[in-house]
Amino acid sequence: MSAKPVDTQPEAERLKKYLEPTVASHELYLEDVEVRIAGQHRTVHVIVDLLEGTGGVDLDRIAEVSRALSEALDQDPGDPGSPYDLEVSSPGVGRPLTEPRHWRRNVGRLVKVNLVQEDNITGRLTGVTEDGIVVVPDLPVKKGMKPKQGEPVEVGFDRIRRGSVEVEFSRPGEPEPEMLDIDDDEAEEA
Structure with missing residues (x-):
């Protein structure tokens, strides 16, 4: 039973x-x-x-x-x-962005926006208005190249089916981890 x-x-x-x-x-x-x-x-x-x-x-x-x-x-x-x-x-990074306040909290982050009957957008959330969001989309590039950004796109809340924050291991503007620069002579001594 x-x-x-x-x-x-x-x-x-x-x-x-x-x-x-x-x-x-x-x-x-x-x-x-x-x-x-x-x-x-x-x-x-x-x-x-x-x-x-x-x-x-x-x-x-x-x-x-x-x-x-x-x-x-x-x-x-x-x-x-x-x-x-x-x-x-508190809501984790995986929680969907469903309310305007969710979007406002994540300005500056990389987001994925699933649109109603349109292509999805992945890009940097740069603003939130009363009626929607502003995203600077990532443009497709060849593997290994730095991503390029397109022109800002305004998306009305009524066009958004689902939104989520994309996980980033380093955000733009943050310093990259420093690499040790060792001369060949120093490497031989070690």
Whole structure:
């Protein structure tokens, strides 16, 4: 006999409404609440984000809101009484860009924009307007060559099917790691 999966969606929605004021009191936005159940044990995963601005939520802020959320959950009148683990995090780099504030937070980063019935664009996000985004697309180049950038392209939010941040190991403007420059004479002495 197999175990039936538990539908945690109603519980997650209830907790999202219940915990939203606690998160907002720390000047953060409640992005999502996920509830996972294993037997009698629950894991409540709360994802918080900055209201506005760039960058991410720092660890001190995560710890602070985590304590407040734990206190709120301990006093939850709708709590079913089962033990829980609380996990609090900020959205990872893999989270889709679905709201204008997501795009604003990632200005300057390399993004992939999947468009409705058009070719996708990968390039540098340089701006966000009320109606959409501005991307400087990467143009195709031969392997091993530095990428070239095209002219800025304005894309309305209504044309975007999906957006995501592309992982970069070094960003433009950051210094490249220094290589040791050893003369042949120095190499022989070593």
